Amino acid sequence: MMRKIHNAWMGKNGYNCFGCCPTNPEGLRMEFYEDGDEIVSQWQPTHNTQGWINVLHGGIQATLADEIASWVVFRKLQTTGVTARLDVRYRKSIDIRDGKLTLRAKLVGRRRALADIEVKIFDAHGDLCTEVTAVYFAANEQQAKEMGFTPFELEEDVEIRN
Secondary structure, eight states, rough: EEEEETTTTTTTTTOTTTHHHHHHTOOOOOEEEEEEEEEEEOOOOGGBBSSTTBBOOHHHHHHHHHHHHHHHHHHHHSSSSEEEEEEEEEOOOBBBTTEEEEEEEEEEEEEEEEEEEEEEEETTOEEEEEEEEEEEEOOOOHHHHHHHHOOOEEEEOOOOOO
């Protein structure tokens, strides 16, 4: 079982994140779950997210990875931050007609204010399609407070199948 992570940004004035705001009509509307040391998200591609015909756009894949990496920082480090670097390796194209993708991300290292995060994107068949290494600048407590950060807590248990 996994537990859903409460979106602590909800209700904050001006919140309209392209990646995770559930009310952004053009956004990805991602949701996140905690599974041990990993953060997990399932996401359904649409016709509007394709690059080549029926193939998920690489920029959308990078955005998905960037977003889940930020949620690793929010939940596992209990702070906010910004992307310092994103290295994306596309291993296999993703057919948008196949169904939901599963993203898994985890913290793999810390260097002062930098957090190293590994992200993997799997297609609906469970095949590894994209590998991402993200480096995030993790805000200190004062910076996080100034940015309006509040703790990201867990909600109910849910079952996610990969």
